[in-house]
Amino acid sequence: MTAPDLQEHLSIIERLKSSVQTSDFDQMFAVLTSDLPKSKQFLLKMELKRLSQPCDFFIDLRGHVDGDVRPYEYQGKTHYMDDQAIEVFEQGINDYGRFTLGVYEDVMNTDNNFRVMHRKETEARIRQALNNNQQAEPEQAEDMMVKHQARLVQFGSYINRSEERMNYSITVEIVLDNGKKYSAQTTDISVQGCKLKLARQIKLVENSEIGVFFRELEQEYTLDRNNPIRYQIVEVSPLDQKTQQLRLKRLEQSNEQELEFTNFIDRFIRGNKRRYKLNLDNALDAVIVKGYEQFYVPRTSSLPVFIAVQQGKSHPQCALTTENNRASFHYFQDELQRSVLPQILSAKRLKQLLQLPEGQRQTLLFCFTHAAKGKLYFYSATQAELASERGLNALFLGFGASKKSWKVFQLSFLTTSAEYSQLHFQVPGDAATAAKPKNTHLLDAYLKPLRFIVNLTDISTDLSTSWYQQLSYDKSAVRSLNQFAHAKLNQLPFCEAIPVKYVNLRSEDRYLYKTTVQLYNAREEALPAAFSRDFSPNGMQVEMQLPAQIKRGDIIRLNLPDLQKISNKYQLSQLAYEVMAVSKSGTIMNLKVLENDEEHQGKAFFQLLIQNNRSKLTVAEEQVKHPGLAPALRNMFIKALDxxxxxxxxxxxxxxxxxxxxxxxxxxxxxxxxxxxxxxxxxxxxxxxxxxxxxxxxxxxxxxxxxxxxxxxxxxxxxxxxxxxxxxxxxxxxxxxxxxxxxxxxxxxxxxxxxxxxxxxxxxxxxxxxxxxxxxxxxxxxxxxxxxxxxxxxxxxxxxxxxxxxxxxxxxxxxxxxxxxxxxxxxxxxxxxxxxxxx
Structure with missing residues (x-):
C-alpha cells in the first residue's frame, strides 16, 4: 500500500502507472513532478516502479469481503473474488498491462473489504473524538446503532390470543364516566377488544371503564346504537409527544344490543380480514421465539438437573441431556453406571444455595475421581466449602488438578414449576381448533414435584487445569481430603437422563432390520462379528460383539452375506462406507455410504428393498418412557435459563x-x-x-x-x-x-x-x-x-x-x-x- 507521505500525490501515480514501461515515461514524469523537490520525485518514481512489478500472489477474498465470492481464472491460476474485486482487477490489468503489485493492492483494499471497513470506522471515531463532537448526524447515528444491534429474543414468551385481531382504522367516539366525549382512532379491532389512538392530554387510568361509539360503522351498516359499547382500559402507553394508545377489553355482554354487536363484529372480521389484514404480531413473535429456542436447546453445553421436593426432602430426579452436555451426565456415573448426582447435589448444598439472594445462587464445584479395586470414588467440593476449611483450598485444587478426572463446574441454582411445562402457542381464530397435546396423569405426577433446576456447566479446560496444577500443597496432608469423598452406597436415588427432543436431522427414514454384517478395516483386516441394527439407502447402524479400534472418519468395507442370498442383481460385498460416529463402548457405529463415480451397490439395493417392502418394514423411532416428558422439561429449562x-x-x-x-x-x-x-x-x-x-x-x-x-x-x-x-x-x-x-x-x-x-x-x-x-x-x-x-x-x-x-x-x-x-x-x-x- 502506498506510504502515507505519498498519499497527497495519488493523482500523479494514477496518471503515470500505465506508462511506467513505456519509452516516454521519464518525460511525462518530469513534466508532472517539476514543482516537487528532488527527494519527493525520487520516492514517487520508486513507488511507481514498485507498483508495476509483476505479481504471482493468489487472491482469496473468501471471508474477507462483504460480497459473494466466486472463482476467477487468469493465466491458468484460480483466484477467488467478488464482483467489485473482479472489476478492480480487470481495470488494473488494463492500466498496468499485467498482474502487478499495484493490481493486487487495489483488489485487497476495495471499499467492501472488512479490514478496510474497520479501519475507516476507527478513523471516523478518532476524528469524532478529536473534534469533541458528541452528537453525530441523526441518520448516521441511527445507521451505526442499527449495525451494532441484535434482536433480543425472550425465551418462553408466547402471547396467545383467543381470537383474531384485524388491522382496521376508523374514527370512534369515547365517553368517560363524567360524560365527557373525545374523538379517537382505532388501530385494530377484535370481538372482545380493540386498540385506540387519541390525544395524549386526555387523562385516562388503567382498569377504569369507558364507552365507545363506533360512529362510522353505525352509519355504514345502519346499526341502531343508542348506548356505547362498554370497555375496560387494560393498558395506557404513550406513542409520541402528542398521542397515546389505549388497549381495551370488552366487558361482559349483558343485553341483546351487546350480543348483536358481538355477532356483527365477528361477521365483519370474517368477511374483511383478507382485505384489511389481520394483526399477526403475536404469531410472528411466536415463530421467532420457537425457532431460536429449537436451535439453542439441543446445542446447550449446560446440564440441567431437575430437583424434586417431596415430603420436605429434595433429590435430583432427572437431567435433560443433549449432544453437547451428555458427557457431563456420564461423568457423574459410577462403575455400575449409576448416577451419583444425588450425592453431589446433596440437600445440604442445595439449602446453602437457596439461602443466597436470588440472582446470586451460584458457586463453583470442583471434582475428581479415584479408582481402586474396581470401584470409582468421587470427591467434590464447592468454592464455599473450600473457603471454610483453612489450608485445604490449595491442597484440594492442586492435588485434584493432577488427576486426569479433574473437572470444574459452574453450578447455578434456579427455581422452576410444573406450570412452565405447559408453555405453548396457539394461533387464534379458526386455526386454533387444532387439538394440542395433553399430558397424561402419569406425566403430571412426574412433573409436579419438580421445584428447582441445578444447571451444571463444565468449564474446565487443559489450559485452566494447568494453572491449578501450579499450586503448591503439602503432599503428606492428602488424606485430609477424605472429608470431601462420597461414600459408596448400596442404594442410590435414581436420576435418569432424558434426551432432548429435536428435529430429525436425517433426510430419510431408518428401518429396523437385523442381519449379519462382515466388516473389514482399511488394511483389509477382519473386524469382530457384527449385525445391522437399522438401515436406510444412504447408511446403516452396525453393532459389533466386541469393541474395535475404529474412529470417526475411517473407511471400512462390509459384506452382507444373508442379503446376498436374496439378490442376484446387486453385488453386496466389499461395499465402502464411512464411519460417522462410534459409541462410547466402541461397539456401535453409524455408517454412511461412500460414493464415487460408480453407482453404490448397497445404496441401490436398499432403495429397491424399501420401495418393494415399505409396508412390512418398521421405522426406527425413539422409545420414550413418558410421552411429552422431554418437551415439558425443555419448556421448564428455557423459562429458568441463565x-x-x-x-x-x-x-x-x-x-x-x-x-x-x-x-x-x-x-x-x-x-x-x-x-x-x-x-x-x-x-x-x-x-x-x-x-x-x-x-x-x-x-x-x-x-x-x-x-x-x-x-x-x-x-x-x-x-x-x-x-x-x-x-x-x-x-x-x-x-x-x-x-x-x-x-x-x-x-x-x-x-x-x-x-x-x-x-x-x-x-x-x-x-x-x-x-x-x-x-x-x-x-x-x-x-x-x-x-x-x-x-x-x-x-x-x-x-x-x-x-x-x-x-x-x-x-x-x-x-x-x-x-x-x-x-x-x-x-x-x-x-x-x-x-x-x-x-
Missing part, C-alpha cells in the same frame, strides 16, 4: 450476529449491554463484535465444523470502566488475542490495578443443523394465509442461522485460577455488583 445464547447468520459470504436470547434471568452480560443505547427489543452488541470477530474468528471456525462436532470454546474478557454520568465504557478482549497464559494474567492484573471491573465469559460455539420446520409449521401456515411474504422472510431468517453459541459468566473461576488475592477478588465482586445494580 445463560446468554447468541446466533450467527450467514448472508452470502458474510456472517452476522443478528440475534441474542434471554431466559428467565438476565445474565451480567445482558445487564451490561442493556446500559448501552439501542432501539426497543434489541441489544447493543458492539463490544462483542470488535475487530470483526464474527466474520474472521467465528466464521472461520464454523466453516471447518460439522453439526455433529463438539463446540469450540473461547474466553471473552470484558473491561468495564464506570463513569460518573452516562453509560459505562465497555471493552472486549478475546483469549486468542494473547500469545501466552502469563500475558493473559498480566492483562487481567493490570485491569484490576486500574480499578476497572473485570468480567470473564466462556463461549461455546456450535454448528447448527437445519431448522425444525415441523415445530413451527402451524404458525407459519397461519401467517402464510394472510401475509405469505412475512412467512417467507421468517423462513429465510431461520434458515440463515449457521451457528449458535452461549456465554457463561466464569469471572469467579478465572480470578481464582489466576491466584488473584482474596482482597482483590472481594473488591472486584463489590465493583461488579454496583455496576449491575445501577439506577
Amino acid at each position: 445463560s446468554f445464547p447468541f446466533y450467527l447468520h450467514r448472508k452470502g459470504i458474510r456472517y452476522e450476529m443478528k440475534a441474542v436470547a434471554q431466559g428467565g434471568q438476565p445474565t451480567s452480560l445482558h445487564q451490561l449491554l442493556a446500559q448501552l443505547p439501542a432501539s426497543q427489543e434489541h441489544l447493543n452488541i458492539e463490544p462483542l463484535i470488535k475487530h470483526s470477530a464474527v466474520n474472521l474468528t467465528f466464521a472461520s471456525q464454523l466453516k471447518q465444523m460439522k453439526r455433529q462436532d463438539p463446540p469450540q470454546c473461547y474466553e471473552l474478557y470484558l473491561k468495564v470502566q464506570p463513569q460518573q454520568q452516562g453509560e459505562p465504557v465497555l471493552s472486549c478482549h478475546y483469549d486468542y488475542e494473547y500469545k501466552s497464559e502469563p500475558e493473559k494474567k498480566g492483562f487481567i492484573e493490570q485491569l484490576i490495578n486500574d480499578r476497572a471491573a473485570v468480567f470473564c465469559y466462556r463461549i461455546w460455539l456450535s454448528r447448527t443443523g437445519r431448522p425444525d420446520s415441523d415445530f413451527i409449521a402451524q404458525e407459519l401456515s397461519y401467517i402464510s394465509q394472510y401475509a405469505i411474504h412475512k412467512a417467507k422472510l421468517l423462513e429465510e431468517e431461520l434458515w440463515s442461522v449457521v451457528g449458535v453459541g452461549e456465554l457463561m459468566d466464569i469471572t469467579d473461576e478465572l480470578l481464582l485460577r489466576l491466584d488473584i488475592t482474596t482482597a482483590q477478588r472481594q473488591q472486584q465482586s463489590a465493583l461488579r455488583h454496583s455496576l449491575l445494580n445501577r439506577g
